[in-house]
Structure formats: structure tokens, C-alpha cells
Amino acid sequence: MPASLAAVKRRLESTKNTRQITAAMNMVSTAKLNQIQGHTKTYEVYADRVKSVLISLVKSHNATLKNGVSDDKDHLGTLFTKRPVKKTGILVVTSDRGLVGSYNSNVIKATLDKMKKAGLDKDNTVFLTVGRTGTEFFKKRGMNVVFESTGISDVPTYRETHDIVKNAVQMYADGVYDQLLLSYSHFVNRIVSRDRVELVLPISAESLALQEDTEATKIVGAEYDLEPDLPQLIGKLVPQFAESLVYGAILDAKTSEHASSANAMSAASDNADEIISTLQLQYNRARQAAITTEITEITGGMTAQE
Structure with a gap:
């Protein structure tokens, strides 16, 4: 997993945990x-x-x-x-x-x-x-x-x-x-x-x-x-x-x-929801880009062997 993708995933999980805490405190x-x-x-x-x-x-x-x-x-x-x-x-x-x-x-x-x-x-x-x-x-x-x-x-x-x-x-x-x-x-x-x-x-x-x-x-x-x-x-x-x-x-x-x-706590939970939504989108895009890169590299390697 690329470093940027791992960083987004860690932040996403951390924000979700915070969201659970603020919701409970609310x-x-x-x-x-x-x-x-x-x-x-x-x-x-x-x-x-x-x-x-x-x-x-x-x-x-x-x-x-x-x-x-x-x-x-x-x-x-x-x-x-x-x-x-x-x-x-x-x-x-x-x-x-x-x-x-x-x-x-x-x-x-x-x-x-x-x-x-x-x-x-x-x-x-x-x-x-x-x-x-x-x-x-x-x-x-x-x-x-x-x-x-x-x-x-x-x-x-x-x-x-x-x-x-x-x-x-x-x-x-x-x-x-x-x-x-x-x-x-x-x-x-x-x-x-x-x-x-x-x-x-x-x-x-x-x-x-x-x-x-x-x-x-x-x-x-x-x-x-x-x-x-x-x-x-x-x-x-x-x-x-x-x-x-x-x-x-x-x-x-x-x-x-x-x-x-x-x-x-309600406001904090709402803010966490917005951050989670943004991070999830970033994570999906980064993951899609990583998959596309891997496919391109595999295709390029196969073409080189031919």
C-alpha cells in the first residue's frame, strides 16, 4: 500500500473512532x-x-x-x-x-x-x-x-x-x-x-x-x-x-x-461525518489510482516480454 494511501486510511479510521466517542458523549x-x-x-x-x-x-x-x-x-x-x-x-x-x-x-x-x-x-x-x-x-x-x-x-x-x-x-x-x-x-x-x-x-x-x-x-x-x-x-x-x-x-x-x-458533541459528530466523507472520497480515489498504476505496470511488463 502506498504511503499516501496508508496515511489517508489511518486518518479515516482515527476520525471514525472520534465520531463514535463524540456520539456517545452526546x-x-x-x-x-x-x-x-x-x-x-x-x-x-x-x-x-x-x-x-x-x-x-x-x-x-x-x-x-x-x-x-x-x-x-x-x-x-x-x-x-x-x-x-x-x-x-x-x-x-x-x-x-x-x-x-x-x-x-x-x-x-x-x-x-x-x-x-x-x-x-x-x-x-x-x-x-x-x-x-x-x-x-x-x-x-x-x-x-x-x-x-x-x-x-x-x-x-x-x-x-x-x-x-x-x-x-x-x-x-x-x-x-x-x-x-x-x-x-x-x-x-x-x-x-x-x-x-x-x-x-x-x-x-x-x-x-x-x-x-x-x-x-x-x-x-x-x-x-x-x-x-x-x-x-x-x-x-x-x-x-x-x-x-x-x-x-x-x-x-x-x-x-x-x-x-x-x-x-453534536456539532463535533457532524464535523466528523463531513471529514469522514471527504477522507473516504480521497481514499477511494487514491486506491483507484494505485490499482490503475498496478494494472498499467503489469500490462507494460507483459508487453515488454512479448
Whole structure:
């Protein structure tokens, strides 16, 4: 077999093997996506109910929210209290591995764009990172990473992310930072994801969506007797609501990660199919040329003997 023909054959076999791997990874990512979507829908029911009850309790308590600042700070606690921003915390959610297309780079780019727009730098910003990619990126650039977490499972449970969620909220309460931003990829559908950088703490009127006509206000009203008293209930629900925002974003980001991985592997499989088609054509032509050459040489040899 001529050297050129052997080289094409080796590349063709290698590409076919790669095609099998990417197709298998596409199937795995799709299965993970289906699994986490079912888990996320269940959690959203819980998160919405926590939000609804908190909205109703705050309204029943006649707490006035103006620009995210409560006039009833003793009852609503520090998570509602807006204070001068000397230090900003950013919780960045990325993946532990590659092969997820532009998922990680888009999240990091959105984070850096937000920092530039808000005038944030390594001196007035601290990072909480979920995922090895983001952790390594910000550490290599000398950023202050005060908390990091890797090895999150494909369908993370609240218990698994307990330390992340609790630390993010507790650090704000302890004054490690004066506001907490959450940077992650929001899952829209299997094709589309959108990068978000949102203010999580302090809790604002926007995050609670306190409209007068919301159905949530009808769940718990002032006409009910509550045990323990209303301020204590609010004090318990406020941290729970903040934690639900962080955990919900991690679930959302993981969903987007699996979708990005499935799309990337699907695109890689399609590219491999095109390369295989091209190489197969090259191989057939080279093989035909080699056979023609051999026939010509045999015919020439027979003619010479005559």
C-alpha cells in the first residue's frame, strides 16, 4: 500500500473512532440534561412557594421597601439592608471540565464585562467560584478567591451544595462583602443559553417582585394568626429565600452546561461525518489510482516480454 494511501486510511479510521466517542458523549449529555430538567422543575415549585410566602409575610407586616432598603431593618434582618459598597463578592459558576463549547468562556467574559462596567478590580472584589475552570482562571490572574468548590455532581442536590449556599449568604451577613453578584449561564432551551450577572444580596424589591396585584400576597394574609410571631417567621424565611436563589442558579447553570455539552458533541459528530466523507472520497480515489498504476505496470511488463 502506498504511503499516501496508508496515511489517508489511518486518518479515516482515527476520525471514525472520534465520531463514535463524540456520539456517545452526546447521548450521555442529553440523558443528563433530561434528568436535571426534571429535578429543576420540582425545585422551582419549592422556590416559588418560599418566595410567595415571604412576599405575603412582608406585605402583611407592612414593611416598606424603597430601592431595596427596608425601613424595618430589625425585623427583616441584614440580608435586606443596603449598605455602602466597599467590597463586592461575585459567585461565578463554571464547569469542572471542557468539551462544553463556549459555555465557560461566555460566563467568564460576562463576569469581566460586568467588572469593567461597574469599576470592579482585584482590590475591591472577592470571588466565590463553583467549578474548576473559573477557579483556575481567576487565581491565575491574581484575583482574591475566598471560597472555591469543585466536583459538583451532574444533578446537584441541595445537601451537596450546602456549603456553597450557606457560605455565600453568611459571608455577606459577616461583612466579607457588601453586595453579592451571581454570574452563571441561564438555560433557556436546548439550543439557547443566556449569560447572567445578577445582584443576589442585598435582597431588593426587584428580586422579590413586590407588586400590589401579585397572587402571592393572597397566600398568607394579615387576618391569620401566626406562630411564632410574624417577625420571627420573616427572619427565618429571608435567609432561606436567599439560599434558594443561589442553589437555583447552580441548578440552572448545570442544566445549561449539559445542554452546551450536548450541542458541542453534536456539532463535533457532524464535523466528523463531513471529514469522514471527504477522507473516504480521497481514499477511494487514491486506491483507484494505485490499482490503475498496478494494472498499467503489469500490462507494460507483459508487453515488454512479448
